[in-house]
Amino acid sequence: MSKLHSFISPGSLFICNSQQPQHPMYPLSLFPPVDQSVAAIVFGDGSESRLYPLTKRRSEGAIPMAANYRLIDAVVSNCINSNINKIYALTQFNSTSLNFHLSRAYSGVFRGKEGFVEVIAAYQGLEEQGWFQGSADAIRRCLWVLEEHPVDEFLVLPGHHLYKMDYQKLIEGHRNRKADITIVASSAIRDQDPGLGLLKVNSENQVIEFSMKSDSEPMSSISAQASRRFQNSTHANISSMGIYLINRDVMARLVNEHFPEANDFGYELIPGAISIGMKVEAYRFDGYWEDMRSIEAFYQANMECTKTSNMRYNFYDRDSPVYTMPRCLPPSLIRDALISNSVIGHGCIINRCKIKGTIVGMRTRIGDGATIENSVIMGSDIYQKEDVESSANEGQARAIPVGIGEDTQIRKAIIDKNARIGKNVMIINRDNVQEGDREANGYIISGGIVVVLEGALIPDGSIL
Template identity: 65%
Template sequence: MPQTSLMMTLQFSSSGTPVNVQAKHFLIPGLGRYDHKYSPKLPSKFPKTSIFNSHQIPNPILHQPPVNQSVAAIVFGDGSESRLYPLTKRRSEGAIPIASNYRLIDAVVSNCINSNINKIYALTQFNSTSLNSHLSRAYSGASLGKEGFVEVIAAYQSPEDQGWFQGTADAIRRCLWVLEEYPVAEFLVLPGHHLYKMDYQRVIESHRNRKSDITIVASNGITKRDRDPGVGVLKINTENQVMQYSLKSNKEPVNYAVVEAYLFEGYWEDMRSIEAFYQANMECIKKLNTGYNFCDRDSPVYTIPRNLPPTVVNDAMITDSVIGDGCILNRCKIKSTVVGMRTKIRDGAIIEDSVIMGSDVYQIEDGRESSIKSTSVPIGIGENSEIRKAIVDKNARIGKNVKIINKDNVEEGDREANGYIISGRIMVVLRSAEIPDNSIL
């Protein structure tokens, strides 16, 4: 079984013309055992939902158990090799902050909740402390009902299985004894670092109507950011059956049987790179509805409820930006920027086309005793500093008169020893890095 976090390119042809689509994740039944003695109260008929794909059977199957009783989600929040480094230096991909107030994994978990799937397992392994803490604090009873849960299953070793998880399929295999705790009929396998909105009930209905063994959800279209040697290729026929799978880096394809493809039309970004993450943040502040909508009333995005004060704006000029809770913005200029929680931006600072992730704490600067170790550069953005096209990770200390502008127009650069790297001409300041006064990067 291919990795769920792996993007794949599908070749689909209904009239002789190939159309590129991308495979993202799987609906996999049969991993758990369905107890036929289990008899939940069934609705008179399964709810009708519209199907994107014209090849799918239009009539729903009657007397299917509701998804909150018969379907569980398996969410993977991390991977051993991440192209989002250094954002993943101390956290997993799913735990990366996005759009001021959220974590990446919130999008997928919210899809589950909004699709009435309330049994959610999160399988974690690498740098999972932050992600585990977030999931346990954010979803302990959040719209999950009496029998719903978000349960974190961390990687483990046992006498039968030595070593860590060896990929997605191995992780599921080794956790079957946990997954079989509830008598569900299907498992929805989801990567936790993708950004999209989807009604999974439509996928489940299509899966059941077609009597599929495995259904892969695929997204129409391909962007320039997706043209990558690690992208796989799937060939499907006019009935949306997957015939072949191969990686671009491998010459030998793998032939399938019994695998179906479900085509999805909406926005989908899988965060395969720093550039993709940066663009996803930039798209969430555009006036045009081209990106992910964090303000959708019909499909809300859930996260940790926080007791932070409102943001304080003191004579600042802010345009086309998103500002998180609890910020202190003094006489600064902010344009086309995502500003995370508890960010402090001081007088004269200019920030454009950037992502500022904010801070985990408030630093006291008036001489009183503070739990934060005193340094020459306080947390936040210093006076008269300039930041353009950059990602500034949490708790960073940017001094006075600093310029983070990629002055030499470098495409790629490893300056981690100095507190930053350059990826795709995007400056990335590391978590808790200290950039001294008057630095020009």
């Protein structure tokens, strides 16, 4: 049995082959099984500014989520649950935490099978100098590694989105339609996220136009060379999710022959493929999807986890578990606390306090009399004694231990890991500020949400 830990139960660690015996009356599938023919390429890096300051020292995929997880766990778990056992993670910016997590969490997941989760960090060679210039450039420079195994398709995935999807259905539709590229799109039109895009599709789900915007550039649009029989078809607009299934030979031709100077997959390769007449299809996804386009979106996704009913993303689904790093932590210790509609991670020490509608991450220490409402507490990497004594040289930073002090009030806030919150602190956004940069003081305000930085010190009696 794999050592990979599931939040549901140890029994969910077994990963079975979804290929069922064929009935003798029906022919065998003409397509090879997914576990042998598809490799996933997961990008752990997202927009550096989108979730700042949570991304100050980590990439988006490494941000803690729902007490026990990292954002990238949702995407890797989708692959595992979809029987995709060849997974490459391409990382670059602030990647130390993400690389560590991936290498520790998934090292034994495919034990006994021909599968792996392999981290490919940005590198320089004799011919390639400098960082990856974008997703397309990263794939081009790593193609020699990606092609080591004889797969038929590559599944390109952002590593910081939260959703559940059976990729096998996507792969089946792609193969049946004989597509060169299939783009996964949300059926719901939403505010367009820079880095994704808007698709115009005809009645047969062929993509005939792809529009995209960035933070620095206006909307750009590339139209396909559609044949005449599609020109009078009914068109629909749907939002790209930034997920692409692409044939292996098509990938190689696009990055090396057609667009050898292209750096970005969404901005350049996809519009380019449409413009040269490749068959680009859309696959509609109707489920919950959050692309973490802002601090507010990340906050709301965590708040969804505290719901007792109609949970939009279910971490407790035994048929589609979410995997993460195994940890040898004790059960949480709770002393006379009043807790409602909250999620408590492993190894917490919670004293006589009130917690409502809150995510409490691992190893969180909460003092007597504290009140925490509608917040995300990311927890700590260490345990620290509460009776730490300060000295003249160490100062106040040593006097306030990691965790949340006595009689502190926290409301609608995100407290990043290893923060030291003193006693009688009020983190309540008293003046109802919507945007505020107080990074020098250890916090910012984004969308009315107070975000305390990782490792920040908030002295006793502070009011934020």
